[in-house]
Amino acid sequence: MMDLPRLVLAKDLALLGASSRPLSAAAKSGRLLRLRHGVYVERDLWTNLNFWQQYRLQVEAAAESLQSPTIFSHHSGASVWGIPTILKDQPVHALTTFRGGGRSRAGVRRHLVEPAMAEAQEIEGLLVTSRMATVLDLAAFVPFAEAVVPLDHVLKPDAVRGLAAFAKAELLDALPGRYPLAVERRVRAVVAFADSASGSPGESYSRGVIHVSGFAPPELQYEVRNSTGRVAYSDFYWEGSRTVGEFDGVAKYQRDEFLRGGTPGQVVVDEKIREDRIRATGRNVVRWTWAVLWKPRALEELLSQAGVPRRRRPASGQ
Structure with a gap:
């Protein structure tokens, strides 16, 4: 459940016989942000929301204004x-x-x-x-x-x-x-x-892009091992090119369940150590972020350069 800021509604003032002009003035001053006609939110609270929380609040604003x-x-x-x-x-x-x-x-x-x-x-x-x-x-x-x-x-x-x-x-x-x-x-x-088995929305979208781009299907949540035991679990793995694929979402560096009491900087260091251990097993590592997924063909180019096998040519229009 999302903990969203409360909307400020002009119709609530109208029910009290008050003018909504103070809301318009607050929006002009920057204290309030107008989401739809007669629907506002405190700008500072809006700025602190992530993009999916902002979208969810837009839905609520539409319900209030329609x-x-x-x-x-x-x-x-x-x-x-x-x-x-x-x-x-x-x-x-x-x-x-x-x-x-x-x-x-x-x-x-x-x-x-x-x-x-x-x-x-x-x-x-x-x-x-x-x-x-x-x-x-x-x-x-x-x-x-x-x-x-x-x-x-x-x-x-x-x-x-x-x-x-x-x-x-x-x-x-x-x-x-x-x-x-x-x-x-x-x-x-x-x-x-x-x-x-997909571990996050970013992994799911990556998997869809990988499929549409014509690459062979990867193994999900693959256990990388060396002679002494498990090294790590990877998001994606292609044995044909011995390539580990890792999607790096922003949550890994912000959410408590990923930080585990550490700092974002420590998570970066830990990820680098983990990647080095994977590479030491003779496997290649390819990493990407949302920024790569937003660019047409960018993930395809990364995986092609890593030698990830294809099952067919990229699909068009999917």
């Missing part, structure tokens, strides 16, 4: 469920049953569905698509590599929210009749590819 009850879906529904997605340049997403056009406005991307499909659950005070519908709709909507992220996540139990893992059979059983056949085939392909 006139009719809204069912949030896709990335927005996922943000409420705590399901990771690739959020780069994403608007707020919601469902609509209205066929009259104008489905995307006021910063909200609306997805047309039949009325029978517009089922909702209330989570944290917001109406959202079900957890299963959310991940399936994402798989139907986003490119293959991005779809791997939420699918990998729901194959594992969510200990924070007390939610059970989905079995692949459950996901596949929900597909018939939900999408056009071509879309259903695409979703089935992502479900088949999904793997609960």
